[in-house]
Amino acid sequence: MGSLFETARRLLSSLWDALINAFFITADFEDDDVSFQWIMHWLSEQPSWKGARNVQISTSNFDLLHGVEIDSGEDSSTHSRKVTYLPAVSESYTLWYKYRWMGVTRAVQSSQGGWSTRETLTLSVMARDHGILAKILQDAKNGYIKAREDKITIYVSDSMNGWRGLATRPKRPLNSIILDPGTAELVVEDVRDFLSSKEWYAERGIPFRRGYLLHGAPGSGKTSLIHSIAGELGLDVYIISLSRSGLDDTSLADLISDLPERCIALMEDIDAAFHPGLSRETPHASSMQTPNDLGPDMQRTRPQPSGRVSLSGLLNALDGIGAQEGRVLFATTNKYNSLDPALRRPGRMDLHIEFKLASRFQAEELFKRFYAPSPSASARGSESKHPTALGKRGNGHVDTTGDPLIDLSESQAPPAPFSSSSPSPSPSFPSSPSSPPYPSPTATEKHEENTSDRPASGPTYVGVVHSGRAPTLSRDQINALAAQFALAVPERQLSMASLQGFLMMHKTRPFEAAADVEAWVEKELMERREAEKGENEQ
Numbered sequence: 001m002g003s004l005f006e007t008a009r010r011l012l013s014s015l016w017d018a019l020i021n022a023f024f025i026t027a028d029f030e031d032d033d034v035s036f037q038w039i040m041h042w043l044s045e046q047p048s049w050k051g052a053r054n055v056q057i058s059t060s061n062f063d064l065l066h067g068v069e070i071d072s073g074e075d076s077s078t079h080s081r082k083v084t085y086l087p088a089v090s091e092s093y094t095l096w097y098k099y100r101w102m103g104v105t106r107a108v109q110s111s112q113g114g115w116s117t118r119e120t121l122t123l124s125v126m127a128r129d130h131g132i133l134a135k136i137l138q139d140a141k142n143g144y145i146k147a148r149e150d151k152i153t154i155y156v157s158d159s160m161n162g163w164r165g166l167a168t169r170p171k172r173p174l175n176s177i178i179l180d181p182g183t184a185e186l187v188v189e190d191v192r193d194f195l196s197s198k199e200w201y202a203e204r205g206i207p208f209r210r211g212y213l214l215h216g217a218p219g220s221g222k223t224s225l226i227h228s229i230a231g232e233l234g235l236d237v238y239i240i241s242l243s244r245s246g247l248d249d250t251s252l253a254d255l256i257s258d259l260p261e262r263c264i265a266l267m268e269d270i271d272a273a274f275h276p277g278l279s280r281e282t283p284h285a286s287s288m289q290t291p292n293d294l295g296p297d298m299q300r301t302r303p304q305p306s307g308r309v310s311l312s313g314l315l316n317a318l319d320g321i322g323a324q325e326g327r328v329l330f331a332t333t334n335k336y337n338s339l340d341p342a343l344r345r346p347g348r349m350d351l352h353i354e355f356k357l358a359s360r361f362q363a364e365e366l367f368k369r370f371y372a373p374s375p376s377a378s379a380r381g382s383e384s385k386h387p388t389a390l391g392k393r394g395n396g397h398v399d400t401t402g403d404p405l406i407d408l409s410e411s412q413a414p415p416a417p418f419s420s421s422s423p424s425p426s427p428s429f430p431s432s433p434s435s436p437p438y439p440s441p442t443a444t445e446k447h448e449e450n451t452s453d454r455p456a457s458g459p460t461y462v463g464v465v466h467s468g469r470a471p472t473l474s475r476d477q478i479n480a481l482a483a484q485f486a487l488a489v490p491e492r493q494l495s496m497a498s499l500q501g502f503l504m505m506h507k508t509r510p511f512e513a514a515a516d517v518e519a520w521v522e523k524e525l526m527e528r529r530e531a532e533k534g535e536n537e538q
């Protein structure tokens, strides 16, 4: 009797499988493939998905799935978090798509004793051929691309040597990277032209790949430019960390061959992984390196590499048969000369761009950008419910230009937690006598060292509190201050990152920034000289 039941069960099971095979198309999507993201996004858009009863909640902001904003009733940019309903693991769902029945299952498999997991999404659609699947994939891809129009996605390799989405970032405008005139445009146009030249390469049998080596001073905008180019050209960034533990020559080659056709592969600080003192066959050990050929403000702690990639492994991965066609490789280094010539040669690194320390031109442009009122702030200012008298600032400053002003007397200036010291006027400021008096530094910009005039109950902190706002300056005022600022910055001695850091310390005080920069530069350079002297004596 028992064997009869078993035979009947098997028969029914085979019949069911045959039925599914005959009338359904089944597709699996693995989470290390970008199509998994397309389908998850597409699923979240389906009207019938909204009826799903058992769902998993995600507040991860990596995904771009259509979620539900949980509104706290306050400023949404700071308080609300997007909540997304995902298919629950090991649950089966049924949906209707274009009058067709569809089954959806999400499964998670663990391996390596639970250390790593792999997700699969399975779609079964009632159809006789692949046409409907192709249509779903096309819709899913288009929807996903549209959702990311103003973002770039950053991928890193995971412990299983697959690609994993790390974060989505808003695009950074190209004009926010201040380089010598024409540099940013040269690189972005080169990449654009390369990407549109597939046929040219095919006709000549040349591998369709291009490498860019950005080298030079730390904090000069190399990484920022790459992110900006990715946004400009709609490319995702795949970070290849050569020193990641567990990465060896074979897995590096696999990772590179797994890159999608149009993307940016980014290898940062490539010098930290290789230098000529090491044999091509020897796994690197860049902990031997010391960042000694740069000034103190340029020195940095190098990550201690623990990977096992050899230089020959990298060279093979870059131009071996598995190397992905159409990929754009960006590598950055602070030590151009220490790179093996084989790595720098055309074919691997076709365009080498040098990034120098800040010029006066860059310092001036940085200042202008830093204190320029943002369009949203100007709009808020003009919509103020309590407009100040024409030409008069909320904080008592008189504007002589008629430019739109932001009322600083209202919500923007936080109440002073402790009394402010009287600021010195700016004797060198070259603007007209009617220009606004020196704005009082708000309490938010005080530093912990200035404790003498602070009430005992006041908060103790170091640095600049973010809520402070700079006074709105006219274009002429900004230009004059920027010129004064740039005059005090010596050519090619300080990095843009350090100048940005100085301006951040004067976030609400453009007049002081212009007046104090000279003393700050002197102090920076003196500290650098002393550090260099100390190093030489050792």
Ligand SMILES: Nc1ncnc2c1ncn2[C@@H]1O[C@H](COP(=O)(O)OP(=O)(O)OP(=O)(O)O)[C@@H](O)[C@H]1O
Pocket: 176, 177, 178, 179, 217, 218, 219, 220, 221, 222, 223, 224, 225, 332, 333, 334, 355, 496, 497, 498, 500
């Ligand atoms: N040329 C520049 N224009 C505008 N901002 C810059 C520029 N250079 C650096 N910065 C600012 O300095 C910071 C560090 O820049 P970034 O990481 O791009 O420098 P980097 O050259 O890649 O440095 P590293 O070699 O140390 O990795 C960023 O916040 C960036 O906004």
